[in-house]
């Protein structure tokens with residue numbers, strides 16, 4: 089049997105094991121900050137497969153599978169944690185129930201499906217006795233879902249010196265090969281007015297009205313566009329101001345997010361807001377406002393000529409599927425892998441981002457099968 093047929097046949101033989109693995113992972117709740125039970129489960133699972141494993145000081149799980157020859161390290165990254173369950177579920181969010189082509193539960197799409205497909209892909213290569221160079225590294229960090237870069241497991245591991253030669257960030261990309269992800273920023277804007285009795289508003293300066301003018305100006309900023317991710321976005325998300333309706337409010341705060349495309353930075357956005365302030369102050373000398381960046385993560389991008397890109401393209405050619413090069417509007421750990429670790433990183437995984445973080449999250453098992461095949465073929469293409 090030809091090598092590629094051998095790989096595909098082996099992944100198919102492992103279908104039931106893969107579905108059970110993902111279902112078992114969904115049954116282990118792992119909301120951010122509580123990933124330990126899942127890390128311990130994976131540690132046992134991968135140790136039994138003969139992989140060498142490690143849980144680092146942050147709680148991140150790693151497994152390593154060495155080839156027979158020296159070579160590059162290919163990292164498969166996904167994440168242990170899920171967002172909280174939230175309301176609106178029709179059944180147990182940790183059931184891991186399988187119903188036709190659907191596997192239900194929190195974390196099925198985001199991102200335990202990718203973990204299952206990656207482990208089974210590596211296991212299938214080993215079981216098929218195939219010779220590859222270098223090393224496959226499975227990296228499943230904690231706290232990918234928290235909005236705080238300094239707690240994110242991938243970032244912390246890279247800061248500790250973890251590295252590799254290329255990576256696949258297994259996020260729920262609808263099986264699209266994505267060469268870029270968007271970054272996410274959050275700014276806090278505060279307008280300062282002057283309080284007065286609401287019956288004599290001319291005696292004060294209304295901070296909410298000032299913020300309305302700021303928002304009107306924010307709407308005029310045209311977000312950047314990238315050929316993979318499409319357009320970035322600006323979203324005024326939380327606004328607060330005033331204490332009672334009969335009083336002129338003296339402060340108003342706005343939290344506004346911005347989704348950035350490759351080439352855009354937080355500094356750019358803050359400068360654009362400061363220009364808005366200057367314009368509004370030129371119009372009205374009493375205008376007073378400040379801006380502070382409260383969260384900053386960056387977009388990722390990988391060059392089309394990188395080995396990891398051609399490897400995953402070749403994997404698609406082998407299964408006879410088109411491989412348009414796309415991008416994702418989500419922010420993912422590809423940011424840290426490429427910007428902190430300087431590791432060329434492609435995003436690719438089963439599941440749809442539309443179901444992530446929502447009630448009644450599910451994963452299509454047919455997508456899981458395809459992802460495992462693509463991951464396994466990519467290993468052999470990248471680590472020839």
Ligand SMILES: [Zn+2]
Nearest residue numbers: 198199259260
């Ligand atoms: Zn995810």
